[in-house]
Structure formats: C-alpha cells, structure tokens
Amino acid sequence: MIEFKDVIKEYPNGFRAVDDLNLTVHDGEICVLIGPSGCGKTTALRMVNRLIDVTRGEILIDGQPNDEFEPEVLRRKIGYAIQQIGLLPHMTIRDNVAIVPRLLDWDEERIRQRVDLLLDMVGIDPSIHGDKYPRQLSGGQQQRVGVARALGADPPIMLMDEPFGAVDPITRAILQEEFLQIQQEVGKTIIFVTHDIDEAIYMGDRIALLRTGRLVQYDTPDDLLAMPRDDFVREFVGADRSLKRLHLISVKDSMMNNVPCCEDDATLEEVEACLERHRSDSAFVVDGGNGKLLGWVERTALAESGSLAEAMRHAPAASIAVPEDATAREALSVLLSHSFDVTPVIDAEGVLTGGVSIQRLQDLVEAPGIHAAMQRERGR
C-alpha cells in the first residue's frame, strides 16, 4: 500500500509541482496518474522512490515513511520503468534485467533463473535475445525488456512512467494487454503515469486526475467517466466519454437475450409472426440444428419471395455479429455500420446468444452504478 499524505513539492523559486496530494494506492492495484503536461504526475511518481525529495508531508509505503530508508535501498525494492526505457547499451539483455538482483547480491544461479523467467514472461525468448544488446532489439522489444527489468528483483511496488509511450499504437495496445495479463499473475501495487486517457481507462483500477499539482478526482475509470467532478475533468476525459465508458463494458454484460430470430427451416408465416412480435423490420436466421448464425432476412424481401431460403441473405457471422467478449463499444460500431436495430452477439462457436440495441446502450451509459458493479464483477 502506498499513501501520499499532504505531500507538497515546492521548488526554491516557489513553484509547487505537487500541491497537497492525498492519495492511497491499495495492494495489487494499478493507480494511474494522469493530467495535462506539468500537472505534477511524474513528480509525484518520482517522489515515491525518492528520486525527488518531498518538501512537506510524507509518503508511506506499507505504513512506513519512505524517508526512513536509504534512497538506494528503497529504490532496489521498487520496480522502475520509464518511457525512454533507459536500457544500458553496453550490457546484454540478460545483464540489464539482472541489474537489480546483482545490486542485491543474489547468487548467479538464482539470477539466471529469474532473468529467463522474466524474459519469458514479457515475451522475449531468452535463448534467442538474451545475449543480444539493447540496440539489436526493436522499440517494442526494448519496452518489454524494460518491464522485465523493473520486475527484476520481484519488487512489491512498481513505478511506471509512460512505459509504453515510445512505441507505435498497435504495439502499445499489445503491450498494454500483455502487461495486464502479467499483472494478473504478479499482482503488484503499481503507480502508472500516462497522459493518454484511453490508456488510463484501459489500464487503471483507479485513476487520479491531477491539475497544476492538485488532485482533482480519484475514482475508478467508470466513475470518472460517468461522474466527472467538474468541467476540467469533463473536458479532459473528452466529449466521447460515453463511448469510452462503452469501452469498459463487455457485450456479455450489456446484451439482451431476446432478439428477432428464426430458424432456417421456418415458413414465411412464422418469420412474419416473429417480425411482428418484435416490431422489427428484419430478423436473424440461425441454423435449425446447432443454432449458428447464418444471415438475416428483411421484411421487404419476404413479400417477393416464395420461401425463407430465397428471401434470406447469407453473411459470414464475423462480419455482422460481435463476439461475447467484445466491448460494448465494438458492438456500437457494428450497429452503426449495418442497418440493423440490433447487433447480434455470438459465442465462440458462432451460436447466436443475444443482441445489443442502441436503446440498451443508452440505458447503460445513463445508469452509472450498474457499470461500476460490473467492473468489480470482472474481478480486475
């Protein structure tokens, strides 16, 4: 647990980089510090491992003030990863990851095992890349090594200053996802600085929004989006905050089970009845045997056709439906790109399990409490 208590950082010229910060990061949580440039987020981060000294107030680590330790001793217990990565170019990948364990005088055999384990964990094959030098790796690979190095001596706490900031968006998304998987395994207490609200929402268990050194709002991503405290927060999270919230909700949580649908061997009358029942202009057609989504049929086509098989339009399930584990935002995207009232949802086998309508999404976004609960349910 990391606690900021009335922390102030004041420079000799009177400038307060961090002003009266109170913040508690619980064990196993990712706390994202975010805010515009110069808001003091990096300063707050660097005060934890005393790269910057606190002017007033104190930072407690598991209840103990961090200035009770020698700075070097403290830092060796806290993982540290930065945007520029800072791998030592004259050392091999293995040696880089082994830096903190060596500083702690681990024996070489233990270090070797630990290093190989970590490199495997971050997706770097130690037998191929272990003896290379940082300059021989791509940017994304270097970021992975940077994370592995921060995990080097298995520190309970990690400080990450835009650790995925220096790579292209696609690689960043992959790294973010992989890191969350790693975090599920290792359960570190993490302070994570970023300026990217999407990254904050995706990575954070809680988000602390800072402005000119002051904490503006400290909430879960969902609450931050749903209940921005003031105009600054509202502006910062962006006009598309509703969309962002949808990002946090999975299709599975938001879908309804009752969608217009008929089996492929149904008669035209049965289809007609189904459309009436749902007050819909189109219905999905599923395989009568296994329930897989085959395509759809529209009311206008029914009149001109002799049978359902003639009237229905086949389409691969992946192009018109969203999988259950997709986010509500993806469902909305599909909804917008087809003319359906409802986006069909399929499970891993392609079986139609439900659908998401625009009305349903609206309801979700307007009712904040539900999604916070959902978030917790997801067990992050």
Added chain:
Amino acid sequence: MSAAKAKVSASSGRRLPYGALMWLFATLLIFGVGQQTVTLHDQEKFTGDFDFTVKQVEGENSLIFSLTAGTYLYGVTPEVILPTPTGSFSRGDETAPQVARALFDTLDSITEITIEARTITVVYGSDMEAEQVRSRLRRPVNNAVANDRGTITAEVSGTAEKTILFSTSDDRFRYAQYQPALVESIEDYDSRAAAEAGSDLARFIVAESRPVQSLRLEPTRLVVGYAEGTAIEPFARNLREILNDFHPRASLAPHLWLLTVAPEIIPPLLAIAVEPLETGLPLFLFTLLMVAVESGIFFVAREGKKNLLIHLVHIASVFLLFWSIFGHEPLWDAILHAIFPTSAQLVHPQGTVIDFTAQHLELVLTSSIYIISVGLFLGVMVTRDNFREFLPLVNNLVNSGQTVPTLAIVAIMGPIIGLGFMPAVVALIAYGLLPVVRNTIAGIESVSVSIVDSARGMGMTSQQILLRTELPIASRIIMAGIRTSMVINIGTATLGAFVGSGGLGIPIASGLSMTVDAFILLGAIPAALLAILTDYVLGRLEVVLTPRGLLIET
C-alpha cells in the same frame, strides 16, 4: 534476424586474412633486405676513429701500420684492450705505466696502485685522511681516463687498510683509449695469391690496392710489402683509407633490438644456415612467426574471442616490428645516405635512434600518465552534480593551456623549474590536457539522461552509476581523447630538446643548429613513425576497450 546473421557470416567468409598477408609481405621484404650487403656511409661515426701510424722499414719495401685508436662497433662494445699493463705497482716500479706514475707523482703518501680493466685501486699511507686523498686524486684519475668522467665513483675501503677504489659501471670505461683489433689472430700472406685465398680483410686489401705484394695482419698492426718503385705517400694514404673503409664493414653486425639473443639460439636449434640473412634473421623469423600466428587466429580462433586476441596480437607485434626498425642503425644509415648522398654525417653521434626514441617515449609516457589521470579526474569531477559549477572554469583553463604555444610554456618553465626532464613534462601536460578533459566531459554528457535516471531509479549509488554506467558508455569517446592527446604529445615532445629533456628533438635541434639535414630527418622520421604507431595502437585499444554493445550500429 536470421537474414542479418547470414549476412554477417557470409561477409566474414569472404574476408581475407589481411594480418597474415601483411606479415608475409614484411617477411619477404626483410628477406630481400637481408640478402643485401650493407655498406655504411656515416664517415664521422664509422671511419674517423680508426687511426694508424705508418712506419717505413729501413731497407725493405715494407710499411707498418699500427692501429692506434678506434671507437665504434655498432652498439657492440668492443673488448677493451688496455694500452697500459694491468697489475699492481709500487712506488719506483720501473714497469709502472704512465697512469700509475702520474698518480704516484700527485701524492707522496701513495704506496701502491692496482690497475684493472675498470678499476684503479689506490693504497695510501696513514698520514692522510681518506677524504683528502680522494679529492686530491679525483682530477688525475679523471684525466687518465679521459672519456668517461661522469661515470667514475671513488669509494673508500671499509677495511683496515687505507685504500680507495676508483671504479666505473660503464662498459666503455677505458684508460686513455682502447684499440680495436684488425684481426683476432696473426695472419701471414707471402704473396697476392695467398692473400686472395685468405681472410676477408686480406682479400679486401689486395683487391683494393695493386702495389701490395705481401701482408701480415696482426691485431693492431698491418705490415705490407709493396712492389718496387711504388710512390710511398699515396700508397700509404690509400691503404689507410682502405683499412678505414673495410673495418666498419667487416665489423658489421647490424644490431637488431628485437631478440638479439636469437641468432645464437635459433640457428643451431633449427640447423639452418644463417649467412645470407645475418643482418635481419631474428626479425625475419619473427615476421614468419607472425604469419603463422595471424593465420592461426584467422582460421582457428573462435569468433567470440577472436576480436580481443587479434587486437592484442596486432598491437604487440606491430610495436615490436617498429621497435626493431628503430634499432636497426645500418638501416637508418642507408635511408639517410639515399636521401643525402653527399652528407658526411648521417647517424647522430650522441646516441642511436633507439636511445632517442626510448627517451622520447619516456617523456611522452610520463606526461601522458599525468594527463590521463588528471584529465579523467577533472572531467569526472566537473560532471558531478556537486562540482558542475566549475565546468566553465576548467574548460577555460585547459583551453588556455593549449592556446599558449608549447615552446612558450617550455621557455617559461625553464627558469621556474630549471632545465631537463620535468619542465618538458609540465609543458606537455599543460598542452595535452585539453583533449582528454574535453572528451571525458563530452563522453559523460553523451550518456542520455534517461539511462542515468533509470540507473538511479533501480538503486545504483552515484559511484555505481559512474563506474558501471557513465564511464563504460563514455569509454569510446574518452579513449579517442586520450589517443588525440598522446599523438599530439609525440610531436610536441620534440620541443623538449630545447630544455634538455632528451628525446627525438635532440637530432632535430642539433641538425638545425649544425645544418646537418640528415640529423633533422633522423629525429623527424622516427617521431612521425612513432606518432603513427601510437595512433594505431591506441586505435586498436579503443576498439578493445569499448564495450561490445556500443559497437553495434543502430
């Protein structure tokens, strides 16, 4: 990744063993040189010291040449032949030599004098103090051994007997002058035909001089019979020149500094004839060995270890090659004669090239050790957070050190410290500090802030950050500074001759003042070669010392 690997191995497959080829070339060159007869051209150094008295034998057509003096045998110390008999002499002894008699005359209380090759032992009566005897005798002893004043020590014997021992450690110590031998044993030739089948010197004399009819060679004497009606004066003069010409050539045993013991050891071991290669055999064998070593490294050594090994072998062997060339006096004589065919003086009288080079290196290395340690220290200090405010000051100081002309620094140092070695060193330090300090600062500042930040964030102490992060990453730039500084230093050190520090500046300075161009080159060529060699060696070292991760191009 695999494509890149394949590219690397393919290119190394195509590479030639340049090292081995270079040494093969050197071997062939030395073999070629070894086949040549070396003739020496420096008249002052190699012929002028042989002096003969000529005496005509009454009633016979015969001249007697007595070798009275000679000083040079190519760095090989000639055996001392004393004109004075050795042994103990007491006062009034008829057989006492001139030296002993002079000493007896100086002090009445001397009772006994013993003369040996390098010592004079004086026993004196009880009426005098040792100190008195020593001070009174110093001058006559020094006079008696005219050439080596500086090296004589006088020691009062600790035993009961009143004795003073004058001695020297110098191999060239001699009473008056020594006489080199014309031949080792007496050779007698009745006729020209007999002489033509005789020793080198005999063959040479009859070939060069027509009137010679018979000759007898003794260690210090040559007796020639000449044809009826020969004009004595020109004949004698001619013969004297012939003897002077022949002598240095006859004694030619070009001194290769490298492995000088090798000729005695290697030929019997290998059971090979060494005659044609006598002038360069050790060097020849060395370069041949290097061909094998280089090939071995190229074809056998494993990829990983190859780099370091190759570089170290290169450094050591190239240094030895250079040093051998420097030590090859006849080579310098030949080179300079080729450039200045009419110059009488070619090789400097005060020492050999290797002597000057050794002094020069001493000067350069001493100052460089100071430069490197002080420069590194300053560079590291002003990049520490606590001392960063001194950075401009230090920058200005080292800058001004290089702005002031070296000769001016040398001249200023002269009156302050005095003449000799140290003022030159001080001047060189002042001059050479800039590249080292500047590159140390530049190197350390080139380490990116994020690297230092992450090192600190991981819990490295300031010292660990310096030693494990900043210096290794900066090492290449720092080494480049050291290299620049040392190469400049070699050139600048020649100015040290003006304050008497020795080194390759001596031939240059005396060449300028005596207008002997050969001397100037004798200093300038080795200095230039030395600078190139140093640059090469340090360039290699730079590669060896730079961490491998930094050599990878991004």
